[in-house]
Amino acid sequence: MIEETVTVTSSRARLEGTWVRPDGVARGMVLFIHGSGPLDRNENAKGAPLNAFNTIATALAAKGIASIRYDKRGCGASTGTYLEAGQAELTDDVCAWIAKARTLSAAPIYLCGHSEGTALAAMAAEREPVAGLILVCPYVTPGDDLLRWQASHAEAMVQSMPGLKGRIARAVGRVVGTPLQMQQRLIDKARASTTGTFRLMGQKVPARWLRDFLDADVRSLQLRQTLPTLLLVAAEDVQCPPADGAAIAAANPNAELLVLDGLSHLLRRSEAPGFADYPRQLKTGMDSRVPEAVAGWLDRQLPPG
Numbered sequence: 378m379i380e381e382t383v384t385v386t387s388s389r390a391r392l393e394g395t396w397v398r399p400d401g402v403a404r405g406m407v408l409f410i411h412g413s414g415p416l417d418r419n420e421n422a423k424g425a426p427l428n429a430f431n432t433i434a435t436a437l438a439a440k441g442i443a444s445i446r447y448d449k450r451g452c453g454a455s456t457g458t459y460l461e462a463g464q465a466e467l468t469d470d471v472c473a474w475i476a477k478a479r480t481l482s483a484a485p486i487y488l489c490g491h492s493e494g495t496a497l498a499a500m501a502a503e504r505e506p507v508a509g510l511i512l513v514c515p516y517v518t519p520g521d522d523l524l525r526w527q528a529s530h531a532e533a534m535v536q537s538m539p540g541l542k543g544r545i546a547r548a549v550g551r552v553v554g555t556p557l558q559m560q561q562r563l564i565d566k567a568r569a570s571t572t573g574t575f576r577l578m579g580q581k582v583p584a585r586w587l588r589d590f591l592d593a594d595v596r597s598l599q600l601r602q603t604l605p606t607l608l609l610v611a612a613e614d615v616q617c618p619p620a621d622g623a624a625i626a627a628a629n630p631n632a633e634l635l636v637l638d639g640l641s642h643l644l645r646r647s648e649a650p651g652f653a654d655y656p657r658q659l660k661t662g663m664d665s666r667v668p669e670a671v672a673g674w675l676d677r678q679l680p681p682g
Contacts, residue, residue, distance in 0.1 A: 378438035383445065383481070387473035388466045390457030394418055394447030394474070396481060397434045403443035403484045404679045407511070407671075408474050409433070410501075412492030413590070417453035418446040420491065425659060429491060429644055429667075436668035441682040442675055443482055445474055460581060461573045464497065464589035471501035487511060487675065492617055492642065496595045499602055509605035509678060511671055514642055516617040517599050517624050520591040521564050523617070528560035530615040530651050567591060600628040607633050607674040609667065611640035613647040633674065637666050 379398045384391055395418055409430040414422050420429040430446040437444050450470060451459030457466075471488070478486050485508035490498035495512040502510060516523060532555055563577060567587040575584045606629055610622035619636065626634035641647040644667050645658035 378435070383477060385447075385470075385473040385477045387450075387470045388457070390450040390455060390466075390470075392447050392450060392457075392470060392473070393454040394445050395431075395434075397438050397444045397446075399438040399441045399443060401441060401682065403482050404441040404682045405443070405508070405675055406478050406482050406484045406486045407434075407437055407442060407444040407489050407675070408471070408478055408486060409444065409446040410471055410488060410490040410494035410498050411449050412490075412494050412514075413586075415449065415452045415459045417448045420446075427643060427659075427663075429663060430489075432663045433489070433668045433671050436672040437675065440672045440676050442672070442679070443484060445478055445481075447474060460583045461585065462583070463585040464500070464593060467497055467586075468500045468504070471497055472505050475501065475505045475507065485509075485679070487678075489513065489671065490515075491644075492516075493590070495617075496593060496598065499595075499598050502602070502604060503598075507604070509607075510602065511607045511609070511674070512599075512622070512625070513609045513644070513667070513671075514611050514614055514617045515599065515608055515622050515625055517596040517621045518618055519596070520593060524560050524564060525557060526618060527616055528556040531556035533651060563587075564591065596624075599625045602629055603631055604629075605631045605678060607671065608635065609670055610634065610636045611642055611644065612636050612638045613640060613650065614642045615651050616642040635670055635674075637664070637670070640664055640666070 381396045383396045384393050411420055416422050419431040420427045434444040448455040450457030450462055487509045488498040488507055489511035491513040495515040498510050570584045573585045574581050608622040608626050610619050626632045639646050643658050644663050645661050646664050647654050
């Protein structure tokens with residue numbers, strides 16, 4: 378396998394990525410699309426080393442499948458401003474990479490999105506023809522309901538947290554607000570805003586992106602897709618409802634649904650429910666079932682090498 382640095386220009390930003398070429402002629406090409414947050418080409422953020430896309434890319438190369446993964450605008454080696462980007466720019470970026478992929482190989486192109494990347498993949502697929510979709514932790518729940526659903530899991534974690542740590546967390550909640558109250562405050566402030574960013578509790582929030590996320594009709598977007606699609610659902614996901622994957626599968630006759638038991642949104646094995654297990658999970662590697670499932674599904678879609 379050979380790795381090469383590649384670049385594109387999109388919406389006044391220079392984006393840098395890694396093109397992985399297998400030994401021999403590529404059977405297919407996969408473009409990886411991040412979830413939300415300031416993420417690099419491997420889907421890593423400060424303090425959260427997922428190493429998702431590089432791990433899957435290695436498994437794909439072993440099957441003769443090329444891939445591209447890239448730093449989100451304003452992250453890693455890419456220019457631009459992450460905090461000012463909306464979903465329109467992020468979709469433009471995906472489309473720019475699809476165009477780049479066509480210059481690198483004649484192989485069929487598949488989009489592999491994780492979390493928010495599943496929506497961006499579907500948006501891009503309606504603008505640029507691709508061979509299929511790989512949706513890892515997909516969702517169709519409206520943005521505001523999704524944020525409240527996530528907050529309900531965080532609130533349950535705080536309420537069940539034992540010992541002094543739990544008592545402190547609940548006391549803080551009584552002062553600044555519970556996770557649900559804080560999430561609603563975020564939603565309300567985003568809907569009332571017109572600027573690119575705003576501050577909430579001292580943190581700068583990408584307001585334009587958040588408004589796009591809240592307004593996007595992801596249910597209609599996903600339920601009208603008919604491309605060959607792998608829906609990879611994490612059974613212990615507390616960020617994207619596991620039931621949403623089944624809804625997409627029911628609407629798309631060309632979809633295959635795979636639910637991985639014990640898997641979290643971080644694509645790690647979960648040993649405790651909710652967000653409380655995330656620090657432990659981030660010290661472990663990706664569950665091997667994820668790259669195996671993605672590579673195996675693509676292997677069945679593509680002609681033999």
